[in-house]
Amino acid sequence: MTATLNAEAGRQRMRTALFLAVAMAATVGSALAFQYLGGYIPCKLCLEQRTPYYVGVPLMLLAALSSALRLPTVVTRGLLAIGGLLMVYGLYLGVYHSGVEWAWWPGPTDCTAAAGPVDTGGKGVLDALDKFVPPSCDKAAVRILGLSLAGWNAIASFILAVVAFRGAFARD
Numbered sequence: 001m002t003a004t005l006n007a008e009a010g011r012q013r014m015r016t017a018l019f020l021a022v023a024m025a026a027t028v029g030s031a032l033a034f035q036y037l038g039g040y041i042p043c044k045l046c047l048e049q050r051t052p053y054y055v056g057v058p059l060m061l062l063a064a065l066s067s068a069l070r071l072p073t074v075v076t077r078g079l080l081a082i083g084g085l086l087m088v089y090g091l092y093l094g095v096y097h098s099g100v101e102w103a104w105w106p107g108p109t110d111c112t113a114a115a116g117p118v119d120t121g122g123k124g125v126l127d128a129l130d131k132f133v134p135p136s137c138d139k140a141a142v143r144i145l146g147l148s149l150a151g152w153n154a155i156a157s158f159i160l161a162v163v164a165f166r167g168a169f170a171r172d
Contacts, residue, residue: 010067013076016167017063020083020160024060027156028053034142034149043137044111045097049153052090056083056160077168084164087157094154101140101148111137 028050034040063079100107111134135141140148147155 010070010073010076012170013073013080013167014064014067016163017060017067017076017080017083020080020164020167021057021060021064023156023160023163024053024056027153027160028057031149031153038142040141041135043135044108045093045100045137045150049090049093049097049150052086052093052157056086059083059086073172080164080168084161084168087161087164090157091154091161094150094152094157097137097150098148098154100138101150103138107137 031042031046031050035042059079060083063076063083066079067076096105097107099105140150142149144152
């Protein structure tokens with residue numbers, strides 16, 4: 001009976017890890033789609049918000065693999081907990097960036113110049129590449145249902161953190 005309960009708990013952790021890997025990949029994939037398909041140029045803070053996902057996706061795949069290989073439960077639980085901490089960091093980044101966009105607090109000093117046309121000085125585009133100024137962190141490129149992408153990232157990070165911690169600390 002105990003072996004059956006432990007096996008089911010292991011399968012549940014594996015499903016949780018796979019869900020998190022897919023959800024994290026979909027979240028960062030959406031940001032990449034806005035960039036490459038929608039033409040929205042990310043600011044410095046936008047790019048930083050992707051880091052927890054870039055680390056989290058392979059980590060959650062590793063958690064699923066550790067569960068599938070029936071490694072000690074502490075390994076899978078630990079990987080899920082680290083995934084939860086990554087998403088808490090993502091939540092922090094999303095809230096911070098949203099606050100910068102709503103002018104609740106100042107953003108980084110190196111992320112305030114607005115992007116605009118670059119004067120090539122008649123030398124051509126390649127000579128002007130080092131003069132490119134990325135978008136300002138305090139201007140939301142797009143708002144969906146009143147929230148910027150940073151705001152949606154905060155919501156996604158919160159939900160994924162809850163799922164990860166629930167998977168890590170659920171009773172067997």
